[in-house]
Amino acid sequence: MLEFREIDYARDIPEIADLLLTSLSDTNNKEHFIWKHIKNPFGKSYGLLACDEGKIVGVRMFMFWEFARDGKVVKAIRPVDTITHPEYRGKGIFKKLTLDGLEKCRDRYDLIFNTPNNNSFPGYLKMGWQKSKGRLSYRFAVVFPLLSSKSYSLETVKTEELDVKALFPSPKWTTNYTKEYLRWRYAAAVYKKASFKYKQSSGYIIYKIKKVKGVKILLLIDYIGRQESLQEVIRGLAAKNNTCLIHYLDNNKMLALRPVISFKRQESVVVYKEDQKEITSHILFSSGDLEGRL
Numbered sequence: 001m002l003e004f005r006e007i008d009y010a011r012d013i014p015e016i017a018d019l020l021l022t023s024l025s026d027t028n029n030k031e032h033f034i035w036k037h038i039k040n041p042f043g044k045s046y047g048l049l050a051c052d053e054g055k056i057v058g059v060r061m062f063m064f065w066e067f068a069r070d071g072k073v074v075k076a077i078r079p080v081d082t083i084t085h086p087e088y089r090g091k092g093i094f095k096k097l098t099l100d101g102l103e104k105c106r107d108r109y110d111l112i113f114n115t116p117n118n119n120s121f122p123g124y125l126k127m128g129w130q131k132s133k134g135r136l137s138y139r140f141a142v143v144f145p146l147l148s149s150k151s152y153s154l155e156t157v158k159t160e161e162l163d164v165k166a167l168f169p170s171p172k173w174t175t176n177y178t179k180e181y182l183r184w185r186y187a188a189a190v191y192k193k194a195s196f197k198y199k200q201s202s203g204y205i206i207y208k209i210k211k212v213k214g215v216k217i218l219l220l221i222d223y224i225g226r227q228e229s230l231q232e233v234i235r236g237l238a239a240k241n242n243t244c245l246i247h248y249l250d251n252n253k254m255l256a257l258r259p260v261i262s263f264k265r266q267e268s269v270v271v272y273k274e275d276q277k278e279i280t281s282h283i284l285f286s287s288g289d290l291e292g293r294l
Contacts, residue, residue, distance in 0.1 A: 002057070002093070004100065007047030009038065015056050016049075020083050028081070036081075041180035042066050043108075046077075048101045050084070050093045057085040060097035062105055065113075066176035067283060073176055074277050077102070077109040082120070094123065111279065113272040115290050124271045132270040132280055134251070138287075140217075141246045141259035145239030153197045154236050159187050161195075162204060164224055172284040177224060185288060191221065196233045201226040205233060206288065209241055216241065220248040222288040230257055249287040 007016070013030055020028040037045035043064040050058030061081040067074045079101065084093045102112060113132075116124050125131075162182040175181065186193060186206055193206050203225020210217050218241055223230060234257060238244055248257070249268060268290055272280050 001052075002088075002091070003051045004096065005049055005051065006104075007049055007061075009044075009047075012047075012049065012056065016047075016059050019056055019059055019085065020081060022086070023083050033081075035184075037061055037063065039184060040064065041178065041184050042176075046101060046105050046108075048097045048104070050088070050097060052088070057088045058093040058097055059083050060094070060101055062101045064108070066181075067111075067173045067279060068176035069170060069173045069279075069282075074110050074173070074279055075108065076111040076113055077105055078114050079112070080114070094120075095127065098127070110274075110276040111272060112274050113270055113280070115268070115270055121269060121271070127273075129271040129273045132272055132283075134281065136270060136285065137250050137267045138265040139248060139250045139262050140265055141248065141257065141262035143235055143238050143244055143246055143259055145235050145244060154194050154233070154240060155196075157193050157195045157204070159183050159191075159193060162186070162193060164204070170284065173279045173282050174284050175286070175289050186222070194237065196225065196229065196236075198229040198232050201229045203229065203233075205237060207237065209243075215245060216243040217245045217247050218243050220246060220287060221291065222286040249285065249290065251284055251286075 013033055017028065017030040017033050020033070037047070040063065045064065046062040048060045048062075049056050059081060060079060063078045063080050065076040065078055067076060079098055082094060082097070112129075114124065114129075160183055163179050164177045164182070165179075190208055191206055192208065193204060195204055196202065203223070205220070205224075206222040208219040208221060210219055218238055220234070223233075225233070234246060238246065246259070247265070250264075270285065270290070
C-alpha cells in the first residue's frame with residue numbers, strides 16, 4: 001500500500017538524492033538538491049513523496065519562482081525533479097504527486113509553469129496544461145567581432161557585485177532579478193559575469209565558455225539590459241573571448257542580435273497552467289531560467 005507524505009528535509013534528502021541519480025543527471029546530488037530546493041531565495045520548495053513500507057519510491061518537488069515588471073511581482077510555482085522508481089512506474093504516481101502538490105500550494109502562486117522533456121510533455125497536455133507560444137528555441141549564430149564599433153565597455157564582475165536596481169526596467173515580464181536571486185543563481189564558478197556600458201545604457205551579461213571538438217563557443221545565459229545594446233555587447237564579448245560562435249536562447253529579446261548566419265539547434269518547450277494574471281505571453285525567458293530544466 002503506497003503512502004503519500006510531505007518531504008522531511010531533516011532526514012529525506014540523502015534517499016531522495018539517491019533516487020534522483022537513478023534516472024536524472026549525475027549533477028543531481030545532495031549538494032545540488034540543497035542549493036536548489038532549500039537555498040532558493042524565492043522560498044524553500046514544497047515536496048511530496050510516495051513511499052512503500054517507508055521506502056521512498058516517488059518524488060515530486062515544487063519550486064517557487066517570481067516574475068517582475070515595473071515593480072509588480074507575480075508568484076509562480078514550477079513542478080520539477082520528478083522521479084518514480086522503475087518498479088513503480090505506470091501506477092499513476094506522477095499524476096497524483098503533481099495534482100496533490102499543486103492543490104496543497106494553491107494559495108502560494110498565481111502561475112504554474114514547467115519545462116518538460118519529450119517523455120513528460122504529453123502527460124502535461126493530458127492534464128490540461130498549455131504550451132507557451134512565441135519564439136523559444138536554442139540557436140547557434142556566427143558573429144563578426146571585428147565589426148564592433150568599440151563604443152562600449154565590458155568589465156568582469158564578481159557574483160556579489162551583481163545589482164540591477166539602477167538598470168532600465170524591462171518592458172516585459174522577466175524573472176525577478178533581485179540581488180539575492182542573482183547571487184544564488186549564478187554563484188557557480190562556471191558562470192562568467194560582465195557589466196557593460198553602451199551609449200546611455202548599462203547592464204549585465206552572464207555567459208559560459210565551452211569547447212566542442214576544439215571549437216570555442218560562447219553560451220549566452222542571461223542578458224539584463226536594453227535590447228538595442230545587445231549586438232554591440234555580444235560582438236565585444238566574442239572579441240574578448242576569441243570566438244565568433246554564439247549559442248543563445250532565441251526569444252523576442254534576442255531580435256536585436258541580428259546574426260548574419262544562424263541555425264536552430266532545438267526547440268525549448270515551456271508549459272503552463274492557471275495563469276491568473278495573464279502574463280504568460282509576455283514573459284521573456286532567459287537561458288538561465290530554463291537551463292538544464294534547472
